[in-house]
Amino acid sequence: MATWVNRQLLTGMVLFLLLLGTRAWGTDPPAPDLPALVQEAVSRNPSIEASEAQWQTFLAKAQQAGSFDDPMLMLGINNGLVNDPFAFDQDGMTSKVIGLSQKLPFFGKRALAREAASLEAVSAQARHEERKLALAALVKEVYARLFLVDKAQDILTRNLQVMETVIRAAETRYGVGEGRQQDVLRAQVERSRLLEAQIGLDQQRRSLQANLNRLLARPADTPIGPIADLDTPPVPYGADELRRLAEEKRPLLAGLTAQIDKGKAEEALAQKAFYPDFTLSLEYMQREPAMGGEGDDMYSAAVSFNLPVWRERRQARVAEAQAQKATAQAELHDLRNAIDGGIADLLAKLDRAGRLLDLYRGGILPQSTHAFESAQIAYSNNQVDFSRMLNSLTTLFNDERQLYQTMADYRLNLAQLEALVGTDLTK
DSSP, X not given: OHHHHHHHHHHHHHHHHHHTTOOOOOOOOOOOOHHHHHHHHHHHOHHHHHHHHHHHHHXXXXXXXXXXXXXXXXXXXXXXXXXXXXXXXSOTTOEEEEEEEEEEOOXXXXXXXXXXXXXXXXXXXXXXXXXXXXXXXXXXHHHHHHHHHHHHHHHHHHHHHHHHHHHHHHHHHHHTTSSOHHHHHHHHHHHHHHHHHHHHHHHHHHHHHHHHHHHTTOOTTOOOOOOOOOOOOOOOOOHHHHHHHHHHHOHHHHHHHHHHHHHHHHXXXXXXXXXXXXXXXXXXXXXXOBTTBOOOOEEEEEEEEOOOOOHHHXXXXXXXXXXXXXXXXXXXXXXXXXXXXXXXXXXXXXXHHHHHHHHIIIIIHHHHHHHHHHHHHHHHTTSSOHHHHHHHHHHHHHHHHHHHHHHHHHHHHHHHHHHHHTSOSOO
């Protein structure tokens, strides 16, 4: 009987080794490609379409800014007779009038208005690009979490299959008087806990799939295949180089810089409000011969301008522009601080994750595998108790799951670093 038990345990070990790193056969869709998913999200997500439409709105406003007001056309009658309104040859002062007037802003106002509106469009474009960066980071995050759930499901599948073999072996040993009923019950409890964890992982996978489909603007139940192994490429830049890259590539930095320049333009435009705008007008008066006169035609020309005497309103407009500029300057300073601190933090996390991956791959996981194999053999030969063998199995699967957790953490930190800097870092 002991020989049969040994064969059962060895069969379980073989199953474990064969299933290690593999997924059960099924009809899963093909593994999704991360760059393709990011491109699909950027091209289809409604929030990106909305931000692009907003950018186009500001572009259209920039084209309108600084334009002249429409000229005014005036048609009229001067000095008409009340008792005969349409008699133009009864009085020499009666005339038919046509006139044009045009408002002209003070020199420099139109150029400053165009500049402020154009800079607002630049800022809107930066916000649009920033939205795309954030969306790409979200897709990468969900992708990494899907990878972790898929690997955890693989681990549970293998664990359950090995546990079934262990349970059969424990039941057989108990049946022949070589084991304890407590060992059988504990193994069954562990199997139930694994089944409970499997239910939770199934729910997590469905939720993550729905979340990713939402980002891709797909129906929520669109199937997404299992995620292939994640690579963990090193970051080819140091902190100083990453800060320089952020200055060049991060859209929000460019957008806040444009907001500062816009504040300067609006402040200059507000200062111009202390100067008057002009209105030029020209009128032509056509007269008919009347009362012995020849009815010579006449004209009038005039220039008028407003008197900017109410200074409080204009001073408040200057203060508003200065406050907007100061706000953008403070936000830019805060963003640079956040980028600087974020780069240092994420590089430290990536370094830790990379070192842990080397440790798990080269040390912990091979050692845990060997410890489990040794415990199986020792248990079959009555050299260790059931609890020790079961603990070594649990430790092995926990170590393997921690390996995949560290891989997912690495990619999550890398996605955050790329969003922080504003560009892909592994192309």
